[in-house]
Amino acid sequence: MDFSVAWTPADCHHASVTNDPLLERAQQVWADLAGTPVTFTESAIEVVASPQSLLCPPGWIGIVALGRAVIATAPDNGTAEIVKHALKDLPATAMIDPAALRDRLPVKETLGPATLAYCDSAGFHPAESSAVETISADHADMAALLARVSVEDTDESGLADITSPAFVVRTGTDIIAAAGYRCWPRRTAHVSVLTAPAARGRGLGRVVATAAVLDALNASLLPQWRARPEASRRVARALGFRELGSQLSVNLMPADRAQRF
Template identity: 85%
Template sequence: MTNDPLLERARQLWADLAGTPVTFTESAIEVVASPQSLLCPPGWVGIVALGRAVIATAPDDDTAEIVKHALADLPATAVIDPAPVRDRLPVKETLGPATLAYCDAAGFHPAESSAVETISAVHTDMTALLARVPAGDADESGLAGITSPAFVVRTGTDVIAAAGYRAWPRRTAHVSVLSTPAARGRGLGRVVATAAVAHALDAGLLPQWRARPEPSRRVARALGFREVGAQLSINLMPADSAQRS
């Protein structure tokens, strides 16, 4: 067990999401077969590195053995890097890597603002916001799946930035933030995220920020989130296809 509370809580969360017993072990990768894993899409291999420990899930025992032998000697930073993983495995497709960052009350650096309004996550103005941004941005944000209230900033009657969180296992709050393209660069993401993170902390939850784009990571760092690891999902080519290639 680590003496870092944020890292330990993150490891407990992702071990649960693996869907079968698995342990984060320092300077090692633990690979298990888990068809029901939530570390990745169904049928994929999911890899999560937290600190210097790595867990991975595979859809079946044979794939788990292949992944274990292929990645066993790679350090944690390389295991979630698609390039060295592609050198070791017949990768068809990847998702990520996405950084995993967490925040507690002691490290939280809120952005003060009186402009934030609280509305329902299913308010029609939220639907309108999601429709006004590129589909990829909306999907990346995860805002459509929040279970908390939505914390928003408006221009006139239009919502131009919003944040909230989805309740995850282990009393985790998975934070989502989205701004319209025209509203970016004005610090509004940090303002609405402040309200969402404060709401989660007041409820005794662990705020989690998962991000790929650097601008999103900068917002998280400004709020006091600490990056402790990353997640990568890989879709392997079928064995016969890999042999032919």
């Protein structure tokens, strides 16, 4: 799911706090990623043209719903107007529903939706374990773990892109579960977790994720959990993450086919 948001730890900066810190900070993160000024407005959608948007792959439409507000980016002004007109009277939940969008737009393919969840110190429920080891993200044993799982699992986890240390559990010398995070804008820690297929169902994802989230919270970062599979979402909820919204990327059919839509 990750399309490699190109931020480094130096890009993180302070975020303001409101009466709902998690929702406000989450909205600020995704507004920054839009690449052009955009505002989350309750019970409405704001669509902007932004060829440099990081809400989606280049040339696609990116839609993010957080709370009851939705923003969307399009690669050009013409596409932005089409999207704005097509989605203006849809409820927020339908705007990130691929089936609903196909009734309104000439959709070629979609990525997602992925659930966006966030956690703070007050709501965090850590898993207890003393078996977690901390190693560098570029350690050879991390590469060995990624080589043992499918490309789909690697891509879904985003573990290859972490900028934090890796927090791992081993069997013998082999890593069987690992977690870490990538620093995003607004002092956000985008959490990545991966458990080897043969070791799943034992709670190891919660164990390594606990270490990664604690590291992020101790650094005053906002942990973010983005996931499509229900199993990953269950881990996040067990740790105290609140599901605040969803993200969807949409690729439209070429203009000549769209005209016949």
